[in-house]
Amino acid sequence: MTAQDTGERRRTSDARPVITDLMDEGTILAVAEEAWVSLVGEEEVLVPLAGELPADVVSSWVDVVGPWTGSVVLTTGQATAEALSRALLREAAPEVLEPEDVEDAFGEIANVVGGSVKAALPGPSGLSLPQVGHAPLVRNPVDVCRVDVLWRGEPLTISVQGALPPLPASH
Amino acid sequence: MRALVIDDSRAMRRIVTGILTDLGYEVRDAGHGGEGLDVLNEGWVPDLATIDWNMPVMDGLQFVSAVRSNPAWRRMTMMMVTSESEHTQIVRALAAGAHEYMIKPFTADAFRDKLALLGLLPQEVAL
Numbered sequence: 333m334t335a336q337d338t339g340e341r342r343r344t345s346d347a348r349p350v351i352t353d354l355m356d357e358g359t360i361l362a363v364a365e366e367a368w369v370s371l372v373g374e375e376e377v378l379v380p381l382a383g384e385l386p387a388d389v390v391s392s393w394v395d396v397v398g399p400w401t402g403s404v405v406l407t408t409g410q411a412t413a414e415a416l417s418r419a420l421l422r423e424a425a426p427e428v429l430e431p432e433d434v435e436d437a438f439g440e441i442a443n444v445v446g447g448s449v450k451a452a453l454p455g456p457s458g459l460s461l462p463q464v465g466h467a468p469l470v471r472n473p474v475d476v477c478r479v480d481v482l483w484r485g486e487p488l489t490i491s492v493q494g495a496l497p498p499l500p501a502s503h
Numbered sequence: 504m505r506a507l508v509i510d511d512s513r514a515m516r517r518i519v520t521g522i523l524t525d526l527g528y529e530v531r532d533a534g535h536g537g538e539g540l541d542v543l544n545e546g547w548v549p550d551l552a553t554i555d556w557n558m559p560v561m562d563g564l565q566f567v568s569a570v571r572s573n574p575a576w577r578r579m580t581m582m583m584v585t586s587e588s589e590h591t592q593i594v595r596a597l598a599a600g601a602h603e604y605m606i607k608p609f610t611a612d613a614f615r616d617k618l619a620l621l622g623l624l625p626q627e628v629a630l
Contacts, residue, residue: 364530370608371518417514423518424557443609453518455589461511461557 348499350475351492352395354496355452360479361396363448364490368483371473372419382480383487385409392438394446395495398457402475404446405467406438408488413438415484435464449492467491472498504625505549508532509539509566511558512585515607519553519584522611526618527625535559545578550578551623552599556585556592564599567630568591580621584609 361380368376386409393405408416417437418425426433439462450457472474475494480487508519508526516532523530531547533539535558552562561569563583570576573574582603583596593604605617618624 336606367608370610420514421517422521433513436512440512441513443512444586447588447607450586451588456591457589459557459587461559464598 337440345352349454350472350476351400351402351477351494354400354454355449355477355492357477357479359452360449360490360492361481362451364479364481366377367441367448371444372416373422374485376419376483378481378483378488380479381482383482385487386411390434390464392435392442392462392464394442394462394469395460395468396446396453396457396500397460398450399454400457402493403468403491404442404497405472405491405493406442406488407467407491408483409486410434412483412486412488413431415443415486431478439464442478445490468493468495471496474498481489486495504509504531504551504623505531506546506551506608507539507542507547507549509522509536509558509563510553512555513534515555515584522614523553525542525611526582526615526628533625536561536569536621539566540569543573543579548576548579550580551618551621552579553584553605555582556583556587557594560569564596567596567599567601580623582617582621606618 336466365378388410388411389407390413391405391407395403395404417434420437443462450459453501470493472494478491480489506523508516508568510516511534513596520530537560548607556563581601583601
């Protein structure tokens with residue numbers, strides 16, 4: 333019997349990868365832990381437990397553009413973002429943190445985590461400058477890999493999320 | 504010894520400056536490659552420049568190329584300090600004239616090891 337070419341295989345291989353095809357939560361957690369030890373402090377621990385984010389959340393993110401296109405987004409409460417910034421700046425932290433200090437430091441953490449995530453993805457890919465504000469919308473719920481952690485008891489999420497809507501079903 | 508730290512993140516500039524100052528370096532910093540060139544054009548030529556890749560106005564690769572085009576700055580050692588870790592990016596930076604490549608995140612010990620490799624640890628620290 334001769335197998336018919338139904339196109340199924342071709343369609344499968346041509347499909348755009350979603351992030352869960354490319355990495356798992358463990359990879360994201362490992363990347364974040366390495367960034368934390370280096371940037372925030374050697375004694376700083378991320379506990380892989382979910383917590384309830386407060387109402388006043390802030391996000392920092394970088395965009396990755398390449399075979400997989402999306403964003404690496406860190407989201408936490410404003411007070412936690414400030415504490416992170418102080419930890420990052422250590423003795424160089426000013427007595428009163430300006431919003432720009434928080435944007436800069438929280439953005440740099442996203443930059444470092446995003447760079448490491450990009451390194452784990454197929455390339456070549458480009459990395460944007462970090463942004464801080466309201467997180468980009470999730471365009472495809474299937475194209476998301478998210479890790480919930482606690483830092484100093486406060487909740488923080490790291491989401492690697494695709495920027496493109498789902499492909500139309502092929503029939 | 505002198506070092507010029509070029510990074511668009513003030514937080515990262517403070518971290519790198521802290522490491523270098525602890526090692527005895529005299530440090531100046533710049534927020535992008537253009538500001539880095541301004542420092543060099545003042546006549547303040549460092550032994551070492553640490554350079555981020557992704558920056559507004561003038562990125563790290565453009566800065567490296569500009570420095571390499573001026574023979575007066577030839578003795579300056581340039582180390583990329585960046586979250587860009589793809590092999591092709593590293594090759595591009597080295598081809599443009601960077602001497603060493605440090606991938607973020609890094610620890611102070613790893614940074615010091617790179618300086619030792621480059622022969623840029625101040626003598627009293629290296630002993």
